[in-house]
Amino acid sequence: MTDSSKPRTSQLLPDGQLAPLLASYARSLRKSRLRFLGFLATMIALTLLAAWVAEISPVLFFTKLGGFTSYFGRLAHLDNGTLVWTDPVAWFWGWKRWLRLLGETILIGYTGTFIGALLAVVMSFSGATNLNKNSVTRFIVKRFFEFCRTVPDLVFALVFVVAYGVGPLPGILAIIIHTIGALGKQFTELVENIDMGPVEGLEATGAGRVAIARFGALPQVLPGYLSYTLLRFEINVRSATIMGFVGAGGIGDELMLSIRRFYYADISAILVIIIVTVYFIDILTSRLRYRLQGAPSS
Amino acid sequence: MNFPKIWPQPDIAAMSKSYPAIMGPSIVRRSATIALCVLALSPLVLAWQMFGISWAQLVHGTVQLGQFVVLMFPPTPSRFFWLFLYALGETVAIAFLGTVGAAVLAVPFSLLAARNVMPFTLVRVVVKRSFDTIRSVDTLIWALIWIGVVGLGPFAGVLAIMTSDFGAFGKLFTETLETADTKPVEGIASTGGGALASLRFALLPQIMPVIVGQILYFFESNTRSATIIGVVGAGGIGLHLYEEIRTLEWQIVCFIVIMILITVAIIDQISTRLRRAFIGI
Numbered sequence: 001m002t003d004s005s006k007p008r009t010s011q012l013l014p015d016g017q018l019a020p021l022l023a024s025y026a027r028s029l030r031k032s033r034l035r036f037l038g039f040l041a042t043m044i045a046l047t048l049l050a051a052w053v054a055e056i057s058p059v060l061f062f063t064k065l066g067g068f069t070s071y072f073g074r075l076a077h078l079d080n081g082t083l084v085w086t087d088p089v090a091w092f093w094g095w096k097r098w099l100r101l102l103g104e105t106i107l108i109g110y111t112g113t114f115i116g117a118l119l120a121v122v123m124s125f126s127g128a129t130n131l132n133k134n135s136v137t138r139f140i141v142k143r144f145f146e147f148c149r150t151v152p153d154l155v156f157a158l159v160f161v162v163a164y165g166v167g168p169l170p171g172i173l174a175i176i177i178h179t180i181g182a183l184g185k186q187f188t189e190l191v192e193n194i195d196m197g198p199v200e201g202l203e204a205t206g207a208g209r210v211a212i213a214r215f216g217a218l219p220q221v222l223p224g225y226l227s228y229t230l231l232r233f234e235i236n237v238r239s240a241t242i243m244g245f246v247g248a249g250g251i252g253d254e255l256m257l258s259i260r261r262f263y264y265a266d267i268s269a270i271l272v273i274i275i276v277t278v279y280f281i282d283i284l285t286s287r288l289r290y291r292l293q294g295a296p297s298s
Numbered sequence: 299m300n301f302p303k304i305w306p307q308p309d310i311a312a313m314s315k316s317y318p319a320i321m322g323p324s325i326v327r328r329s330a331t332i333a334l335c336v337l338a339l340s341p342l343v344l345a346w347q348m349f350g351i352s353w354a355q356l357v358h359g360t361v362q363l364g365q366f367v368v369l370m371f372p373p374t375p376s377r378f379f380w381l382f383l384y385a386l387g388e389t390v391a392i393a394f395l396g397t398v399g400a401a402v403l404a405v406p407f408s409l410l411a412a413r414n415v416m417p418f419t420l421v422r423v424v425v426k427r428s429f430d431t432i433r434s435v436d437t438l439i440w441a442l443i444w445i446g447v448v449g450l451g452p453f454a455g456v457l458a459i460m461t462s463d464f465g466a467f468g469k470l471f472t473e474t475l476e477t478a479d480t481k482p483v484e485g486i487a488s489t490g491g492g493a494l495a496s497l498r499f500a501l502l503p504q505i506m507p508v509i510v511g512q513i514l515y516f517f518e519s520n521t522r523s524a525t526i527i528g529v530v531g532a533g534g535i536g537l538h539l540y541e542e543i544r545t546l547e548w549q550i551v552c553f554i555v556i557m558i559l560i561t562v563a564i565i566d567q568i569s570t571r572l573r574r575a576f577i578g579i
Contacts, residue, residue: 160363
């Protein structure tokens with residue numbers, strides 16, 4: 001983007017000195033372009049392979065995509081053909097029942113987060129390299145965390161529904177297990193990064209392991225713990241909305257029924273309720289997190 | 299606490315007199331703490347009452363769960379090993395396509411939502427709120443909706459992961475763009491570069507490593523979510539897992555879970571290595 005009408009003020013190098021520089025620039029540019037092309041080709045090949053495995057063709061994609069707008073059109077209409085927002089009373093006809101189920105969902109998320117976080121706090125100290133010198137228990141705790149967070153919470157819920165019976169209890173337990181895994185890892189990392197000064201001070205007074213964890217480590221990690229727990233609460237409420245799909249309580253059961261039975265207005269009403277709730281919890285928890293000092297950003 | 303006799307015993311009474319704040323917090327603070335604990339615990343009591351949970355149910359269920367765990371060993375695929383392996387391949391393919399598709403879609407939209415790229419507040423707010431709305435709905439709900447649109451199968455799964463990740467990526471990419479250093483942008487502007495040039499040569503090089511890192515991280519976490527979207531019929535290993543749990547074939551369930559764990563561990567390794575290669579940490 002040079003402007004030729006302006007006088008040239010900067011001094012160019014003589015051609016003899018400039019040529020090798022230009023050549024090396026061109027070489028490095030060619031190299032980085034080749035690398036980018038290679039990356040692009042690999043990605044395209046992988047995408048095609050994945051599409052072949054998942055049995056997706058571009059033709060299918062475009063023929064089915066038309067259904068998307070018509071589906072959302074149906075979501076926006078009541079049974080008598082009027083738009084949903086013109087008649088909110090008819091749209092939210094089941095609001096009493098839905099609000100109760102929503103409360104159940106939030107309660108499942110809260111209980112699961114609370115108990116899971118408490119257990120994760122206790123276990124995080126024995127998982128941390130700097131507080132627990134016993135590598136065997138440390139290994140066990142860390143692998144346990146990994147197992148809890150890798151198996152999806154819905155799989156736990158499926159198994160628990162068979163064991164404990166249909167209802168919110170398996171949902172709560174599944175969320176507890178997943179929370180232990182997810183928070184346990186983050187908590188342990190926080191403990192491993194503390195300032196060891198207070199811990200050494202307590203060791204010098206002859207304090208036991210519990211006292212060291214309580215007075216040496218906990219005050220340092222508490223803001224981080226709370227912040228991660230709030231973040232997890234939001235995630236857990238969201239996953240509590242789907243626990244009902246497998247019979248583990250909450251609003252998911254109702255949502256699945258209306259989707260399976262094509263009650264379009266009900267689907268959109270429940271979705272609106274879920275979106276608004278999650279949205280508010282998101283705002284609330286992020287406000288609280290900003291207030292805590294040293295809040296982790298993500 | 300036992301102090302060796304050679305040291306003078308600490309005079310606790312005198313110490314609490316001179317340092318009241320250290321030796322014992324005030325009644326106000328203590329009661330505030332207790333009140334906060336009661337407040338935090340009350341939903342738990344409510345849950346116990348409202349859900350009608352009983353100790354008998356807890357004990358009975360836990361005993362039964364213990365029996366299931368015993369029945370899980372030794373894990374066996376029965377005669378379905380290749381079927382499960384193919385389904386796992388499908389799961390990984392769903393996760394891959396969903397992640398790539400979401401990232402490709404989210405990049406242009408995050409440009410529309412970033413404060414330092416998009417000058418119109420209205421557009422920014424609309425795009426950001428759309429990201430939030432999409433993010434509030436769980437992947438599995440999206441899967442059910444997409445099944446209603448395109449029918450049962452892995453295609454619905456891909457679209458579900460693509461949709462929910464679009465919201466998450468959009469938010470993350472926007473934040474990355476907004477926290478980018480302004481110096482390179484000023485540099486480009488000072489040489490007479492336009493908006494497009496500053497995007498390409500000042501912003502993109504800054505956000506690219508972060509974006510690639512996020513995509514790789516999401517690919518790993520999507521492999522995990524893709525294992526369960528089969529539960530509602532959106533393809534992958536989830537359907538088999540659901541069937542085997544419902545028919546109480548615990549040995550096969552255990553085998554499938556182990557297969558999932560191994561797959562996720564492999565993907566985790568690959569994505570960590572690639573992330574290191576791209577970002578250098």
